[in-house]
Structures are given as C-alpha cells and as structure tokens.
Amino acid sequence: MAVDRRSILTLPAALAACATPAIAPQSETTLLIDLDRQPDEDIPLWPGTPPGGEGVTLRERIVERTNPFGLVDRAAHEVTRPIIQRFNAQNPDGSALLIIPGGGYSWVVIEKEGYEGARWFSRRGITTYVLRHRLPHQGWAAGADTPLQDAQRAVRVIRARAAQDGINPARLTVMGFSAGGHVAGSVATRFNARVYEPIDADDELSARPDLSALMYPVITMRAPHAHPGSRRNLLGENPTDARVAAYSLEAAPPADTPPTFIMHAADDPAVPVENTLNYSAALRAARVPTEMHIFERGGHGFGLRGLDQNSARTWPELFLNWRRMREGA
Numbered sequence: 001m002a003v004d005r006r007s008i009l010t011l012p013a014a015l016a017a018c019a020t021p022a023i024a025p026q027s028e029t030t031l032l033i034d035l036d037r038q039p040d041e042d043i044p045l046w047p048g049t050p051p052g053g054e055g056v057t058l059r060e061r062i063v064e065r066t067n068p069f070g071l072v073d074r075a076a077h078e079v080t081r082p083i084i085q086r087f088n089a090q091n092p093d094g095s096a097l098l099i100i101p102g103g104g105y106s107w108v109v110i111e112k113e114g115y116e117g118a119r120w121f122s123r124r125g126i127t128t129y130v131l132r133h134r135l136p137h138q139g140w141a142a143g144a145d146t147p148l149q150d151a152q153r154a155v156r157v158i159r160a161r162a163a164q165d166g167i168n169p170a171r172l173t174v175m176g177f178s179a180g181g182h183v184a185g186s187v188a189t190r191f192n193a194r195v196y197e198p199i200d201a202d203d204e205l206s207a208r209p210d211l212s213a214l215m216y217p218v219i220t221m222r223a224p225h226a227h228p229g230s231r232r233n234l235l236g237e238n239p240t241d242a243r244v245a246a247y248s249l250e251a252a253p254p255a256d257t258p259p260t261f262i263m264h265a266a267d268d269p270a271v272p273v274e275n276t277l278n279y280s281a282a283l284r285a286a287r288v289p290t291e292m293h294i295f296e297r298g299g300h301g302f303g304l305r306g307l308d309q310n311s312a313r314t315w316p317e318l319f320l321n322w323r324r325m326r327e328g329a
Contacts, residue, residue: 034119035071039085039130043161045153050082050134051196052141052149063107069305075107076132082150084129084157086165087118093125095171095327096158098209100131100151102178102218102301105233108132113177113215113303120304120316127167129158133183137233144234144247145195151187152195152207160202173323174209178271178301179230181217185249185279188212189257211326213261213319216268216300219275220248227271250275250282259289261322263315265298291322 058078065073084098099121101113108114110132118128133150140146155172162169176184191208198204218230221244235243245251260283264276273294283290298312307313 034123037087037115037119039115039118040088041086043084043086043129043157045082045084045150045157047200050080050140050149051199052146053080054141056080056139058138062110067112067305071305072111074110075103076110077107078138079108079132079134082134082153083132084154085114085118085132087115087122087128087130089122089125089127091125092127092166094166094168095126095323096162096165096167096169096173097121097126097128098131098154098158098172098174099128100133100174100176100180100183102176102180104227104229105135105137105147105179105182106229107135108180109177112301112305113180116304117175117316124320127165129154131180131183135233137236142195144243145193147183148186148190148193149196151183152191152193153202155187155191155207155209156202156205159205169205170210171327172209173211173213175213175215175319176217177215177303179218179227181214182219182230182234182249184209184212185214185217185219186247188260189249189253208256209258211261211323212258213323214263214276214279215303215315216264216271216298217262217275217279218271219250219279221245222248225272225274225278227275230271250279253279253282253286253288255286255288257283257286257288259326260291261319262290262292263295263312263318264293265295265300265302265312267297268300270300289326293318 058080060078060080062074067073101109103109114130122128131154133147136144136146159169174184218227221231262276264273266273280292295312297310
C-alpha cells in the first residue's frame with residue numbers, strides 16, 4: 001500500500017480506511033507510512049553458526065504482542081540466527097542507518113522500534129537496516145558481549161556491502177532504542193574491542209559508526225538508575241562492581257566516540273532520564289559532539305507511536321536536522 005508523504009504529526013483518516021483487514025483502524029497518534037511494507041532483504045550476519053554457539057539449544061520464535069493502537073507488534077525470542085534486514089531508500093541519498101530495537105535484553109522488538117522507523121527513514125532517502133541480535137543470557141560463550149558481537153559485525157557487513165547497496169560507507173549512523181540504545185552505545189564506545197575472532201574480509205573493516213543516535217537508552221548498570229531487567233539479563237543477578245562499571249557506558253566514553261544524538265522523556269517510568277543526562281555529561285567531558293533532547297512527556301518505548309499530543313513527536317525531524325548539520329560540518 002503506497003501512501004503519499006503527510007505531515008509528521010498525523011496520518012490522515014484515509015490511511016486507516018485503506019489499511020488491510022489484519023490491521024485495526026489507527027488513531028492520529030502514529031507516524032507510520034506503508035504499514036504492510038516488509039524488508040527488502042534479510043542478510044545473515046555470520047556465514048555459519050554465530051561465534052560461541054557450541055551447546056546453545058534455543059528455539060527462535062516470533063511472539064505477537066498487544067498494543068493500544070491495533071498495530072502489528074511482534075518480538076523475536078531466543079534469537080539464534082542474527083540478521084540485518086534492509087529497507088531500500090526512496091530517492092536514496094547515499095546514507096545508511098542501522099536501527100537496533102529494544103526489548104530489555106529479553107527479546108528484540110520487530111515492528112515498533114524496528115520496521116516502523118525503517119519505513120519512515122527509508123522514505124526520506126536513507127537506506128535502513130534493522131538488527132535482530134542474539135541475547136546475552138542465553139548460553140552464548142561471549143555472555144554480555146554477545147549483542148556487541150552482532151552489532152560490530154552488522155556495521156562491518158553494511159560497509160562491506162556499500163557498493164552493492166548504493167551507500168557511502170562513511171555515512172553510517174547507528175540508532176538504538178531502550179536496551180537497543182545500550183547496544184548502539186556499546187558499539188559507539190567499544191568499536192575497537194576484540195569481542196570475536198575475525199572470520200573473513202568484512203572483519204577488516206571498521207566497526208565504528210560515523211554517527212550515534214540513542215533513543216530513551218539504557219546506559220548505566222549502576223543503581224539507582226539502572227533498568228533492572230536489562231541489568232539482570234546482561235550481567236546476571238549479582239555482578240561484581242567491576243563488571244557493573246565495565247558495562248555502564250557513562251563510565252568512560254572514549255574521545256573518539258562518534259558524535260551523538262540523544263533523546264529521552266523526563267517522565268520515563270522504566271529507564272530513568274538520568275541515563276541520558278549522565279551519559280551526555282560524560283560525552284561532553286570527553287569532548288564528543290553531543291546533542292540532547294529531553295521531552296517533558298512521552299513515557300518509555302514510544303518509538304513513532306502515540307505522539308500527537310506531546311512534543312516528543314518532533315524527535316525524528318530533530319534527528320534528521322542534526323544529521324544534516326553533522327554531515328555538513
């Protein structure tokens with residue numbers, strides 16, 4: 001279903017009327033376009049079994065979730081085949097965006113913080129990829145570094161495919177939501193960490209994103225501002241102080257962290273806004289170019305949904321404007 005571009009603030013009632021029967025009529029709270037559009041290509045990250053998978057016995061599956069908008073909303077559980085899913089750009093501008101959805105390190109959201117953003121950004125010229133990564137607490141040898149393995153590999157695979165996909169490998173942004181923000185922040189700060197052994201020529205490429213965008217991100221593993229579920233799934237029930245510090249992104253971001261855009265709602269009940277405030281301060285101390293937006297209202301996990309009545313609805317355009325400014329710097 002192709003729909004002409006409309007205001008960022010609303011969708012016309014006609015779109016709800018034209019929606020497929022499987023999708024309930026929408027309110028004007030979404031920014032979605034082409035609700036039935038699926039990825040143009042699934043790209044496996046690893047040529048064989050992902051690293052550290054010996055003895056892993058999981059059953060990857062997709063779980064349907066309910067939501068107040070009547071929209072398709074699924075999550076991937078027990079990921080065993082990590083992939084990136086490409087959405088071709090309309091009128092491509094040569095840039096690339098890797099989206100890393102959230103899920104508290106319990107699962108990986110598919111539509112809400114993945115496909116929906118990919119549809120929106122791809123219609124604005126950006127070739128967009130959505131990462132479905134493995135989870136840290138499900139028997140992989142790398143443990144807490146398992147999602148970072150997949151994120152580093154995803155950046156490298158995208159760069160290796162640059163000519164094939166019509167992108168500039170020096171115009172790659174990584175965008176993460178919630179726990180996916182922790183993954184995105186990890187690859188932005190630990191792109192040089194050797195978390196897996198190189199397997200092919202792709203791994204000779206840099207895993208450093210050119211830009212980083214973190215949306216209501218999980219940043220810290222320290223009390224009292226850690227998200228309990230993400231911390232438990234990443235580090236276990238009783239991690240040492242050293243491990244807590246090692247996976248708290250605000251602890252010591254390096255000076256070569258890519259320029260970073262951060263967005264959060266002050267009333268977030270799940271991931272306290274201090275995650276963003278403290279990380280922004282740490283980036284500024286490291287002299288990393290940073291733009292931060294704190295919205296009065298929005299809660300947590302909104303992605304592109306339910307924003308017609310609060311100022312957080314402006315975040316996608318704010319991100320695009322920041323990106324244009326950085327690329328023109």
